[in-house]
Ligand SMILES: [Zn+2]
């Protein structure tokens with residue numbers, strides 16, 4: 001592994017042993033606060049105690065000439081120090097391994113953390129030009145666009161890209177706290193370029209996006225429109241409509257009242273930007289409502305609008321736009337029972353729509369996350385049997 005550092009090319013380790021490189025990864029000891037350092041130390045202490053009491057690690061260590069004459073205490077301190085260093089490095093350069101939980105609504109879980117030295121070298125961008133995935137214990141880095149020679153390669157640290165942390169403020173706070181990074185990517189410097197712009201209210205003057213500052217004392221605050229720079233407080237009728245909308249949302253959620261869902265939608269469209277997260281959630285919940293009632297026509301209708309929302313919010317080639325299509329194919333295929341249709345032509349039309357949805361999923365997932373192509377192939381088999 002060759003690394004350019006301060007204008008000098010240094011060789012750290014080799015193909016068989018890249019430990020020297022791992023050892024040289026940044027620790028950020030100077031930036032970590034004391035609370036974090038204490039927690040790293042206590043993990044290291046537990047590990048050293050385990051090695052001492054439950055394994056013959058230290059006996060092996062003493063076979064090395066450099067450690068032969070050291071006391072147990074000296075060796076434990078030495079190994080404890082190395083462990084604290086590696087925990088800090090894992091904290092700083094660890095790559096998050098996430099998996100997507102299939103279902104409505106779509107969620108993700110972290111299944112592990114790994115240090116992959118050559119990837120840890122690349123910088124962060126909230127809208128990265130590469131993506132990564134794992135095949136067993138091999139990490140694959142894949143370009144998302146044509147990267148020119150000499151152009152910087154970047155990836156999203158912690159898997160925090162616009163898909164998983166679309167909110168500008170939350171994303172920046174997390175990057176600063178966990179990676180000591182003041183991100184200056186395009187999505188962080190231009191509020192209009194970050195997906196959460198869709199979560200804004202409608203400006204009373206130009207219909208552009210406006211966010212109102214939360215002001216607990218008065219329960220409403222001032223906002224500035226991103227398009228026309230109009231400054232104003234949240235209008236009382238918007239506060240009233242929002243309360244009405246949330247009451248209807250609760251009725252839908254708690255009582256399965258679909259009429260309340262439609263009332264909620266109607267009001268939301270008058271105060272929020274068209275692709276607001278709450279509106280998307282509502283369509284997704286309505287898709288689930290029809291799914292649970294075995295109503296394929298209703299389910300497909302809500303699914304198509306939900307997909308449109310994902311495309312507008314995250315981008316139509318985003319990972320989540322691919323995954324929502326894949327999930328939609330699974331749920332729709334589940335509903336294709338003999339009693340679902342009045343006529344055969346209706347069956348053919350719906351099947352064509354599912355097929356189309358799967359083809360789109362395939363294109364997106366081939367770009368963003370090839371491991372999911374296996375799931376696409378399974379569904380293709382199911383569809384070919386239905387024909
Ligand atoms: Zn950024």
Ligand SMILES: [Zn+2]
Nearest residue numbers: 203206225228
């Ligand atoms: Zn405006």
